[in-house]
Amino acid sequence: MDFQATIDADGRIEPRDAMPDGYRKTLIRQIAQHAHSEIIGMQPEGNWISRAPSLRRKAILMAKVQDEAGHGLYLYAAAETLGVDRADLLDMLHSGRQKYSSIFNYPTLTWADIGAIGWLVDGAAIVNQVPLCRCSYGPYARAMVRVCKEESFHQRQGFEILYTLCNGTPGQKAMAQDALNRWWWPSLMMFGPPDTASTHSEQSMAWGIKRHSNDELRQRFVDMTVPQADVLGLRVPDDGLVHQDGRYRFTEPDYTELYDVVKGNGPCNQQRLSHRVKAHEDGAWVREAAAAYAAKKEARAA
């Protein structure tokens, strides 16, 4: 079957199938940026491993950050099926030619931020990614099935952190509210620009890469999250929030902030990228040594 017929029949495109150049390029960009987001996302949460306030929470957080590294690995592997190299994609990240999710350019200031990230950021990621489990490109869709399972654990663990704080001391509850106040708007922006301004959407929809518009997904997230905030006893920091016919009307985030952060002007852009570049550069001699050792071993065996 040719490419368009497969797409029209809602079938899967596999690595060896013919595909239009634009389709390949769009997927490489999207999967790479998704992979970059997973590994940059390790930083704001990794920031709290050493200070997690109980050993149980420390173990859960370490496992979570490790899962994100695993997500990065599956996604880079999925991108490599399209004929690119992980090393080249990492160079694109390090040189700023490819982006990662802007949400990770905000700082984690208190322990409650670890709860808020799990609940809101992993929660938003799930809303974005569940439809990708049906993406037309097979390797990406399959990677997403695995990733989504783990993200839903993360979301529950984040909620549970906040639930414990909200039922704890007044100081803990205040910490939880403060975290929601700071993470709410950036989380809404995780769905991208409003439909009226989104540039890539139409073609991606036709190719079966994207299944729902940014605004539809954002609405789904709000509808899912606001009742959970009620369970926590936290106030969503939006005076315009109204419940109407089973949906929530909410105030749109300030998208000029989103565009600014994407351009590099967020509180942690510099920090996140330079941390990543430093880890990579500090590790260069290790990777070179591993390659040299493997070559010597091979030469000895020959």
Next chain:
Amino acid sequence: MNDLFAYTLRLGDDALISAQRTAEWIAAAPQLEEDVALGNIGLDQLGQARSLLQYAGSFDGRTEDDLAYFRDERDFLNVQLCELPNGDFAFAMARLLYFATYQHLLYDELRSSADETLAGVAGKAVKEVAYHVDHATQWVLRLGDGTEESHRRMQAGLDALWPYTAELFESDSLVQRLPAAVDPSTLSAAWTDRVLGVIDESTCERPSSSYQHTGGRLGRHTEHMGYLLAELQHVARSHPGATW
């Protein structure tokens, strides 16, 4: 202090402080596979620490968190090898080789301890630590016999940590009189054999040192320990009585 409590704390503190240092590598490792591997190793160490601290706490009604977060520096009984700040990746692999080889020999013996709980913890941990030894060994070989730079760094890591290894095998009246304990001095010969075997194969020189550090088992630590604990404990201590 009850003997079994003190002995369990020594093992638990070694594991806890190691986990704290290992975890610092997450999101800073030389490649993504290594972030995952070091995450696994840190999680194993933390899991061992939790089992051991829970058991230690059962003797006087404290929880694992009471012991981890609300003891002061002088009450921690880990060896100094575990608390030294992370250096480069070669330093990390030298430390893992030294420490995991020791833990492997120890847990292997402790499996037949007269104390059922310790024997149970050791039975699970010995398998985890076998992987840590293997991981460290592979890297010491690669780095030692890799490039000129990696060889130099590997040698430096092995040398820098050697003076902290004798402490692992110190014997005292506690381990001698406690039937459930393994006297670590009995592990020293096998450890030296294994570790030097790896070092020889890695083409590095065998380290030597006229000075050996001591004091961890008595709660005398390096200057680094206070900072490690400040970081580990500060949130818990800022909210006394809170649950998390």
